[in-house]
Amino acid sequence: xxxxxxxxxxxxxxxxxxxxxxxxxxxxxxxxxxxxxxxxxxxxxxxxxxxxxxxxxxxxxxxxxxxxxxxxxxxxxxxxxxxxxxxxxxxxxxxxxxxxxxxxxxxxxxxxxxxxxxxxxxxxxxxxxxxxxxxxxxxxxxxxxxxxxxxxxxxxxxxxxxxxxxxxxxxxxxxxxxxxxxxxxxxxxxxxxxxxxxxxxxxxxxxxxxxxxxxxxxxxxxxxxxxxxxxxxxxxxxxxxxxxxxxxxxxxxxxxxxxxxxxxxxxxxxxxxxxxxxxxxxxxxxxxxxxxxxxxxxxxxxxxxxxxxxxxxxx
Amino acid sequence: xxxxxxxxxxxxxxxxxxxxxxxxxxxxxxxxxxxxxxxxxxxxxxxxxxxxxxxxxxxxxxxxxxxxxxxxxxxxxxxxxxxxxxxxxxxxxxxxxxxxxxxxxxxxxxxxxxxxxxxxxxxxxxxxxxxxxxxxxxxxxxxxxxxxxxxxxxxxxxxxxxxxxxxxxxxxxxxxxxxxxxxxxxxxxxxxxxxxxxxxxxxxxxxxxxxxxxxxxxxxxxxxxxxxxxxxxxxxxxxxxxxxxxxxxxxxxxxxxxxxxxxxxxxxxxxxxxxxxxxxxxxxxxxxxxxxxxxxxxxxxxxxxxxxxxxxxxx
DNA sequence: CTGTCCTGGACAAAAGATTGACAAGACGGC
DNA sequence: GCCGTCTTGTCAATCTTTTGTCCAGGACAG
Numbered sequence: 235x236x237x238x239x240x241x242x243x244x245x246x247x248x249x250x251x252x253x254x255x256x257x258x259x260x261x262x263x264x265x266x267x268x269x270x271x272x273x274x275x276x277x278x279x280x281x282x283x284x285x286x287x288x289x290x291x292x293x294x295x296x297x298x299x300x301x302x303x304x305x306x307x308x309x310x311x312x313x314x315x316x317x318x319x320x321x322x323x324x325x326x327x328x329x330x331x332x333x334x335x336x337x338x339x340x341x342x343x344x345x346x347x348x349x350x351x352x353x354x355x356x357x358x359x360x361x362x363x364x365x366x367x368x369x370x371x372x373x374x375x376x377x378x379x380x381x382x383x384x385x386x387x388x389x390x391x392x393x394x395x396x397x398x399x400x401x402x403x404x405x406x407x408x409x410x411x412x413x414x415x416x417x418x419x420x421x422x423x424x425x426x427x428x429x430x431x432x433x434x435x436x437x438x439x440x441x442x443x444x445x446x447x448x449x450x451x452x453x454x455x456x457x458x459x460x461x462x463x464x465x466x467x468x469x470x471x472x473x474x475x476x477x478x479x480x481x482x483x484x485x486x487x488x489x490x491x492x493x494x495x496x497x498x499x500x501x502x503x504x505x506x507x508x509x510x511x512x513x514x515x516x517x518x519x520x521x522x523x524x525x526x527x528x529x530x531x532x533x534x535x536x537x538x539x540x541x542x543x544x545x546x547x548x549x
Numbered sequence: 550x551x552x553x554x555x556x557x558x559x560x561x562x563x564x565x566x567x568x569x570x571x572x573x574x575x576x577x578x579x580x581x582x583x584x585x586x587x588x589x590x591x592x593x594x595x596x597x598x599x600x601x602x603x604x605x606x607x608x609x610x611x612x613x614x615x616x617x618x619x620x621x622x623x624x625x626x627x628x629x630x631x632x633x634x635x636x637x638x639x640x641x642x643x644x645x646x647x648x649x650x651x652x653x654x655x656x657x658x659x660x661x662x663x664x665x666x667x668x669x670x671x672x673x674x675x676x677x678x679x680x681x682x683x684x685x686x687x688x689x690x691x692x693x694x695x696x697x698x699x700x701x702x703x704x705x706x707x708x709x710x711x712x713x714x715x716x717x718x719x720x721x722x723x724x725x726x727x728x729x730x731x732x733x734x735x736x737x738x739x740x741x742x743x744x745x746x747x748x749x750x751x752x753x754x755x756x757x758x759x760x761x762x763x764x765x766x767x768x769x770x771x772x773x774x775x776x777x778x779x780x781x782x783x784x785x786x787x788x789x790x791x792x793x794x795x796x797x798x799x800x801x802x803x804x805x806x807x808x809x810x811x812x813x814x815x816x817x818x819x820x821x822x823x824x825x826x827x828x829x830x831x832x833x834x835x836x837x838x839x840x841x842x843x844x845x846x847x848x849x850x851x852x853x854x855x856x857x858x859x860x861x862x863x864x
Numbered sequence: 865c866t867g868t869c870c871t872g873g874a875c876a877a878a879a880g881a882t883t884g885a886c887a888a889g890a891c892g893g894c
Numbered sequence: 895g896c897c898g899t900c901t902t903g904t905c906a907a908t909c910t911t912t913t914g915t916c917c918a919g920g921a922c923a924g
Contacts (some may be wrong), residue, residue, distance in 0.1 A: 247867070260915055263870085268913085279922060281869060302564035303877090305913070321793060326604070327567045355790050358734070358774070401784045401791075404777025412730045415723075419673070457675070468786025469716045476671050476716075563880070578881080583902085594911060596880060619890085621901070836923060 245275070245283040255292045256397040262292070269309035271295060287313070294320065294321035297355050324357050337429075342372060342380035348379035349385050353406045354398065361409050374453050378446050379537050386442055387517075390488070410442050410500070417449035418460055427457040428480040430544070431473050435484055435498050443516050446537060451483065454541040458483075467498050471505035481511040481547050483540075484531075486518040496525040503529035511547045515540070560590070560598040570607045577607070582849045584624035585612060602628070609635060657687060657695035664700045669713070670719045676724050689732075689768050693761050694852045696727070702832075725757050732764035733775055742772035744794040745859070747779035748785055750801065750813050758800035758831050759850060766798065769856040773798075784815050786820035796826040798855075799846075801833035811840040811845070816820055818844035826862045830855070 252259050265271040266282075272291055274282040284292075293314040298308045301323050345368040352361035368381050376528070389406055392398040432448040434441055441463035448458035461473045462524065474482055484496070499522065514526055515534040526533055534543050567574050580586040584760055587606055589597040599607075609631035613623045616635075623631065660683040667676035683696045704721055707713040747763040749756055756778035763773035779796045789797055801810070815838065819828070829841055830849040849858050 247869080258915075259869085264914070281922080302562065302568055304562050307560075307562065317791065317793070323565070323569065329608075356788070362734075399784055399787055400780060401776050401788050404780065405775075408730075408775065408777050412727065412734075415727045415730075419727075460720075460723065461716050462723055465715060466718065469714055471714045472714055473671070573904080574880085579903070596911080621900075
């Protein structure tokens with residue numbers, strides 16, 4: 235454990251630390267007052283200044299507490315010990331999970347919580363396990379709408395506000411993608427189903443929403459062709475043509491508002507022809523409602539609405 | 550299962566034990582009250598504190614019970630006896646099957662050609678088929694080095710010179726990723742293997758090379774943790790620490806030359822400490838040879854060299 | 865002047881402990 | 895196969911400890 239940089243220069247006020255660790259202000263102070271969990275330096279007027287190391291420690295403490303340890307027990311442990319503990323807990327938990335026990339009850343919210351915890355602690359295997367449990371316990375729509383969507387949304391929020399590291403988001407994305415890929419493209423599909431092109435417009439980097447759309451479409455009897463994220467209008471049109479698709483679905487998530495996007499959408503309508511059905515959904519769709527209306531794209535408010543919307547086309 | 554150190558320091562509250570063993574709180578208490586199956590120590594305020602040994606015992610008890618024994622019968626057995634029991638049951642259940650492996654000689658170059666054709670015509674299923682054929686026909690290393698790498702390189706070239714559309718590249722990436730993901734993270738891996746962090750530096754968007762590295766490392770007895778592409782040095786360091794990794798592998802592909810990259814690499818060396826083993830490979834690595842030398846990263850010229858290089862660390 | 869931060873006290877919610885009870889399934893005798 | 899008895903997981907009620915949250919009143923920073 236040689237030179238660790240993140241201590242010397244940067245010192246953060248309590249507000250920043252709170253948002254970076256996800257711990258409320260009061261908790262930070264309470265932990266300091268009651269257990270001296272971290273003892274930040276002070277300005278000459280008494281304000282707390284936390285080092286990067288403090289932040290890291292607090293993060294680790296939070297994980298430990300979330301895993302069920304008591305703050306009074308772990309508050310005095312070193313950062314290394316905390317991380318060791320975390321490792322141990324996970325390994326141990328994983329082993330016990332392998333001997334699957336009977337399933338009590340299946341609350342979607344619980345999967346979200348457990349999934350998020352797994353993301354936080356970078357525990358890939360655990361995340362996979364949670365998803366798989368949810369998959370067998372719930373029906374498809376509920377799995378997507380009540381577990382995956384809330385989970386994604388929560389990860390997105392925390393990521394934007396800095397509570398989650400980039401690594402966490404990456405690992406989560408990778409797991410989700412693998413998980414959804416199985417739903418989107420099951421091995422053998424002699425396809426007389428209508429084709430649906432699924433993608434994301436240029437500038438839109440987040441692909442998980444699109445994958446959810448593809449998987450849902452598949453459940454409704456379509457054959458989705460997922461083209462990957464961040465495609466310019468011309469490319470999308472090429473895909474539509476190549477596959478002889480009957481409709482196109484776009485997911486707009488982030489950035490929420492993007493002037494380039496409007497132009498892209500207009501282009502898209504131009505390329506695919508004026509009658510081709512275009513469906514659009516995602517959190518960023520509302521922000522571009524006008525353009526969507528102008529190009530006569532159909533807005534799909536939620537995954538549950540996708541099936542009926544598609545049915546209108548297939549007829 | 551060899552190395553297991555019941556660190557006598559750690560004492561766990563009942564909540565953690567419950568989650569570690571999968572036994573409900575009530576059961577833990579009931580077993581203690583009725584059979585003294587384990588007798589945890591107490592804090593001065595009466596809360597239970599379980600040792601690692603207790604946890605181990607409880608886990609064994611649970612296995613025995615799940616296998617149909619009665620708790621009242623096994624509660625008083627020693628840990629050793631419980632484990633013997635478990636072994637016995639497992640042995641009687643073990644029915645392993647042998648999978649015959651045929652290996653018709655085929656020319657790797659042919660798979661490359663067919664694969665590329667599939668990419669060109671956007672035929673996802675065909676691409677998957679080609680990869681799967683190659684997978685059974687060739688050994689791992691040859692599959693990676695003689696099929697995937699050339700295929701990727703060719704796609705990359707055509708993409709850069711505009712012969713291939715973005716869509717093609719996207720679809721290919723998606724298929725490859727799904728294919729490789731299966732190699733990188735097989736279902737359950739009780740991991741006493743050394744950990745290797747695999748990722749891509751900030752600015753480097755192409756992740757397929759990294760996935761190849763992860764899969765190869767796995768074949769050499771490591772436990773790769775793939776963190777996703779395009780990570781800043783600080784994030785990578787966090788991952789290294791979090792996973793207690795023994796080494797780090799970076800894939801540098803595109804952009805081939807990137808001034809920011811040098812700074813990133815230096816940062817990275819700084820964060821992980823001066824002795825930590827860093828391996829670097831990929832087509833863009835040569836262009837940064839000086840920096841790599843400066844930070845004492847080890848250059849790995851091809852996938853075939855990765856195994857030996859890693860072996861040097863594991864020793 | 866407004867928004868952020870400090871201290872210390874108070875309070876509410878969560879997590880645990882204890883005791884007792886109950887119901888479903890296992891077991892054993894006939 | 896039937897019936898009483900045992901086992902055992904689960905639940906409820908109640909109390910204590912621990913921990914998160916809120917508030918008041920004041921100070922500081924920008």
